[in-house]
Amino acid sequence: MAKLENILNKLVYPLITNKFVLDLTIDRVKNDRAFRDFFFNKVDDFIHYNAVEKNIEGLMAEAAQNRYSLAKAGIRSLQRALDEDRLSKGYKDNFLDAFLVNTMLAGISKRKALMSKGIQVPSFILVDPTSLCNLNCEYCYADAGSRSKTYGGKSFSYNNLKRLMNEARDYLGVSFFVFSGGEPTIWRDKEKGKNIADIFDEYKDNFFIMFTNGTVLSPTYARKHNLPDDLIDRFSEIGNVLPCVSQEGEETNKRRGKVDDVYLSDIINEVSELMVKKGVPFLYSVTVTKNNAEYVGSFEFHDENLRKGALGEWNFHALPIGRIWNKCDILDPEATIGVVITPEQRKLLYDQNWKYVKEKEVFIGDFWNAGAAAANKDCLAGCIAAARNGGHFAVRANGDITPCVFFPLVDKEKGNIYQIWENKGNIVDATQSRLFKEIRGNIQKKNKNYMLPCSFKDEFSLAKELYDKGIGRAFDPGSEELLKNPELYSRFIENVNGCKKIMMPKGI
Numbered sequence: 001m002a003k004l005e006n007i008l009n010k011l012v013y014p015l016i017t018n019k020f021v022l023d024l025t026i027d028r029v030k031n032d033r034a035f036r037d038f039f040f041n042k043v044d045d046f047i048h049y050n051a052v053e054k055n056i057e058g059l060m061a062e063a064a065q066n067r068y069s070l071a072k073a074g075i076r077s078l079q080r081a082l083d084e085d086r087l088s089k090g091y092k093d094n095f096l097d098a099f100l101v102n103t104m105l106a107g108i109s110k111r112k113a114l115m116s117k118g119i120q121v122p123s124f125i126l127v128d129p130t131s132l133c134n135l136n137c138e139y140c141y142a143d144a145g146s147r148s149k150t151y152g153g154k155s156f157s158y159n160n161l162k163r164l165m166n167e168a169r170d171y172l173g174v175s176f177f178v179f180s181g182g183e184p185t186i187w188r189d190k191e192k193g194k195n196i197a198d199i200f201d202e203y204k205d206n207f208f209i210m211f212t213n214g215t216v217l218s219p220t221y222a223r224k225h226n227l228p229d230d231l232i233d234r235f236s237e238i239g240n241v242l243p244c245v246s247q248e249g250e251e252t253n254k255r256r257g258k259v260d261d262v263y264l265s266d267i268i269n270e271v272s273e274l275m276v277k278k279g280v281p282f283l284y285s286v287t288v289t290k291n292n293a294e295y296v297g298s299f300e301f302h303d304e305n306l307r308k309g310a311l312g313e314w315n316f317h318a319l320p321i322g323r324i325w326n327k328c329d330i331l332d333p334e335a336t337i338g339v340v341i342t343p344e345q346r347k348l349l350y351d352q353n354w355k356y357v358k359e360k361e362v363f364i365g366d367f368w369n370a371g372a373a374a375a376n377k378d379c380l381a382g383c384i385a386a387a388r389n390g391g392h393f394a395v396r397a398n399g400d401i402t403p404c405v406f407f408p409l410v411d412k413e414k415g416n417i418y419q420i421w422e423n424k425g426n427i428v429d430a431t432q433s434r435l436f437k438e439i440r441g442n443i444q445k446k447n448k449n450y451m452l453p454c455s456f457k458d459e460f461s462l463a464k465e466l467y468d469k470g471i472g473r474a475f476d477p478g479s480e481e482l483l484k485n486p487e488l489y490s491r492f493i494e495n496v497n498g499c500k501k502i503m504m505p506k507g508i
Helices: 001-011 013-017 019-031 033-053 060-082 089-105 107-114 160-172 197-204 219-224 231-238 248-258 264-276 299-307 333-339 343-360 417-422 426-433 436-446 460-468 476-486 486-504
Strands: 126-127 177-179 209-212 241-246 283-288 312-317 363-366 390-395 409-411 471-476
Touching: 019 033, 019 089, 033 060, 060 312, 060 363, 089 209, 089 231, 107 160, 107 363, 126 248, 160 197, 160 409, 160 426, 197 231, 197 436, 219 264, 231 241, 231 476, 241 264, 248 264, 299 312, 299 343, 312 343, 333 486, 343 363, 343 486, 409 436, 409 476, 417 426, 436 460, 460 471, 460 476, 460 486, 476 486
Parallel strands: 126 177, 126 390, 177 209, 209 241, 241 283, 283 312, 312 363
Antiparallel strands: 409 471
8 A cells, every 4th residue: 555655646746736747747648648548547546545545535435435436537528538639729738737737736835825824715716707697597596687686787897807816816826717697608898898708818827617508609699699709719719718508408498498589409509519619628517407307317318418529517406596586576486496306306316427427437516416526624525615625605796705606695794895895805805704604614514414515505404594693694585585484494494304314324
C-alpha cells in the first residue's frame, strides 16, 4: 500500500499541483493518444486511492465508492470526447486549461489564507445574470419570465456582473461560475453592447457551466427575435463554457410548450446537432417530475441522450418553490406538490442512475441523489449549499444571495450583494452571513445521510426553523407560501419523511 501511494504521488500529484508541469501535460493529453490513455488511467488510480482506499474524507464505504465512480465517469466522458475528436480547436486549446489548470490552481493561495482563518471557501458561485426568460414554464423553480412575481425583470449590468466576478476571483480565489436564470443567453447590456458570449470571452481563464433552454442557441430563433445568432460559433471559438440544455423527453413539450409554433424538443435536437458539428461539448439538464421520473431514469433515455451527442446529464428534481402559482394567480397545490417525485420514484432514480454511471462510465449528476460525490469532512451528506468548502452559493438577478437556488432563503443582513456593496463590503461578507453559518453548522454538520443530502428538502423542518426564527426571509412568494401554508407544508413534509423511510444507509 505504501508503495502504491508513493507511485501515485510521484506520477500524479506533480501533474495536478504544478502549473508548469500541468501545462506541458495538458498539451500532451490533447495531442498524444497513448499519453492521454496513460494520463487518465493514472488520474483514475489517484482518485480511487484517495477516495476509496485511503478515504481521505472519512465517508461511509458506499459513499466513498460513489464519489469515486462519478469522478471517474466525468474524466472518462472527457476522455471519450478527446478520443473521438469531438472538441473544436477552441475547446482543445482552452477547455482543459480553464477546467483543470485554473479552477484547480488559480487562487489557491487566497483560498488557503481564508481557510487558515476559519473561513470556508466555495469552489464555485452560481449567478443569474438575468431574470428574463423567453419561456413561461410551469412550476419554474426560479419564477423567471413574464409571469414572475419575484424579480420584476431584473438583470445585472455589465459593470456589476464584472464586479461580482472580479471579487470572487480577487477575494475568494474562485474562477468557476455557473450561469442560470432566467435565461442567460438573452442577457444583454445594451449600453455596453455586450452579450453572454462577451463575458465568456473576457474571462477566458475561467470555467463556466451555463443552464439554458436552448432556444437562443438556434440561429433561426435568434435572428427572428433580434438576439445574437452566433453563440454556438463563439462558444466553439472561446472554449470555456459547458452548456447544459433542457431535455426531459415528452415532458419537455408538455411543460415548456411550443416556441414560434415549433415544439421545444425539435429546437433542442437542432441545437444539439449544431453543437456536435461545431465541436461544443454539452450536457442535458433534466427536470425530474412525478410524470417522467421512470423514463428519465431509464437506460433508454440516457442512451438516447448520448446518441444525440451529450456528454452526460444533470438531474434536477422539481420542487414546490418559485412558481407555485401554476395557473396565473391561482395557487394549485396539486399542480405543485403533485409534480414532486414520490419517495419510491426517488429511490428508483437513485438506483438506476448510479447503476448507469458505474456500468457505462458516463457522467450523470443528480442534485439530490448524488450527494456522495460532493461529500467531505465538513458535510458527510454532501449538500453543497451555503458556501461551504467545496460547495457554492447563488447570487440572483436582483442581487439577492441564497445558499443555493434550491434553498430559497435570504439572510436579512448580508443577503443582497448591492446592500453589501453599499456598506463597503465585498463578496466574502456573503459567505459569513448568519444564515449560511446556521446551515453549515446546524444542518450540514448533523446530516450524515448521503442518499438524502439536501439541506432544504431533505431537512425541511430545520430549514423552516430558520425562516420561522427570522434568520432568513423567503426569496420568492412561492417559497414563502410553501413555508407558511399548512396544506403545502404538510404534504411536502410527508414526502420528505417517506424518503427517509426507504433511503437510509445502514450504519447511520
